[in-house]
Amino acid sequence: MDKGTAIEDRFGRRFPYLRLSVTDVCNFRCTYCLPDGYQKTGEEAFLSVAEIRRIVEAFAGMGTWKIRLTGGEPTVRQDFCEIAKAVASVPGIRKLAFTTNGYKLPERAGAYYESGLRAINVSIDSLDPRKFHEITGHDRLDEVVAGVQKALEVGFESVKINAVLLKGLNDDELDGFLGFIENRPVSLRFIELMQTGDNLEYFRKHHVPATVVREKLLARGWHLLAREEGAGPAVEYAHRDYQGRIGMIAPYAKDFCATCNRLRISARGSLHLCLFGEGGHALRHLLQDDGQKEELQETVMRLMQVKKISHFLHNGETGVRKNLSSVGG
Numbered sequence: 115m116d117k118g119t120a121i122e123d124r125f126g127r128r129f130p131y132l133r134l135s136v137t138d139v140c141n142f143r144c145t146y147c148l149p150d151g152y153q154k155t156g157e158e159a160f161l162s163v164a165e166i167r168r169i170v171e172a173f174a175g176m177g178t179w180k181i182r183l184t185g186g187e188p189t190v191r192q193d194f195c196e197i198a199k200a201v202a203s204v205p206g207i208r209k210l211a212f213t214t215n216g217y218k219l220p221e222r223a224g225a226y227y228e229s230g231l232r233a234i235n236v237s238i239d240s241l242d243p244r245k246f247h248e249i250t251g252h253d254r255l256d257e258v259v260a261g262v263q264k265a266l267e268v269g270f271e272s273v274k275i276n277a278v279l280l281k282g283l284n285d286d287e288l289d290g291f292l293g294f295i296e297n298r299p300v301s302l303r304f305i306e307l308m309q310t311g312d313n314l315e316y317f318r319k320h321h322v323p324a325t326v327v328r329e330k331l332l333a334r335g336w337h338l339l340a341r342e343e344g345a346g347p348a349v350e351y352a353h354r355d356y357q358g359r360i361g362m363i364a365p366y367a368k369d370f371c372a373t374c375n376r377l378r379i380s381a382r383g384s385l386h387l388c389l390f391g392e393g394g395h396a397l398r399h400l401l402q403d404d405g406q407k408e409e410l411q412e413t414v415m416r417l418m419q420v421k422k423i424s425h426f427l428h429n430g431e432t433g434v435r436k437n438l439s440s441v442g443g
């Protein structure tokens with residue numbers, strides 16, 4: 115089937131971007147995600163390097179050119195660099211990214227880059243060490259910030275910071291975050307807190323709409339950038355006095371789904387057509403042999419026909435998923 119055109123759904127949306135979760139396990143305990151830390155289920159047989167390579171080869175053959183490795187915390191896998199090398203070497207993959215909590219990043223950034231990773235998103239929800247500790251369960255803010263610096267030094271082409279907006283925790287930190295990107299060529303992504311089955315009470319207490327930050331940015335002279343072709347759901351802002359940019363990810367916004375350009379694979383090999391409350395379609399049985407590639411591609415193409423136009427969250431559908439650690443956010 116190797117056609118080289120991007121996977122498309124019934125609504126004309128194209129999907130050149132695959133987010134691939136490599137583990138559900140995480141070593142942090144973010145209060146909105148895994149407040150009690152990762153709990154073993156006995157089903158920790160996550161995709162092998164060979165299975166991951168087969169997924170990527172099949173998707174690359176259908177026009178996917180960007181892969182993001184995520185989790186859980188993808189770097190807890192001992193073979194994380196091996197996974198990255200396998201993915202980076204698949205013909206057609208032009209951009210290999212990953213999302214990380216930044217654990218041990220200063221010492222590991224060089225090896226990640228050497229493995230073929232070129233874009234990194236580091237989660238930093240607070241620049242106040244005490245609050246960072248409170249949110250993640252780890253007193254590691256300095257290490258994570260040093261890791262961001264190291265990622266820039268070793269040559270990552272794209273360095274982004276993810277910060278989940280949290281009322282009462284970091285909603286007073288806008289100026290601190292802006293100071294952080296004043297002289298750093300990094301893009302800071304504010305992500306609106308998403309409701310999950312595990313964080314219902316937390317969501318009610320800490321959810322802040324992204325529009326609140328948008329108003330503050332506009333008042334401080336930030337301006338909206340024109341959407342680039344193929345850009346995902348983040349809306350970007352720039353300011354002439356700042357090297358860095360700001361992105362806003364507001365999943366509850368009505369038009370969020372119109373720009374959807376990504377599919378997700380869970381760490382156990384299921385295809386998720388939407389981040390929200392959709393059970394996933396098992397593909398692992400089609401990852402056992404190189405000879406299954408066409409069947410795998412045909413199955414994905416067939417499943418694309420059932421992808422819905424929207425998550426319908428704004429219509430009152432909860433779309434609730436237990437937490438985001440199993441599909442990587």
Ligand code: SAM
Pocket residue numbers: 140146147184185186187188213214215235236237276277278305306307308309310313437438439441442443
């Ligand atoms: N462990 C890595 C990390 O934290 O960067 C990668 C996986 S994590 C699930 C990916 C992103 O999803 C992180 O930036 C995290 O802050 C975000 N996230 C997790 N749960 C969320 C929620 N309920 N609402 C919004 N963002 C969430």
Ligand code: SF4
Pocket residue numbers: 140141142143144147148185186187215237439
């Ligand atoms: Fe772990 Fe990332 Fe979830 Fe935090 S957001 S608990 S680092 S998976």
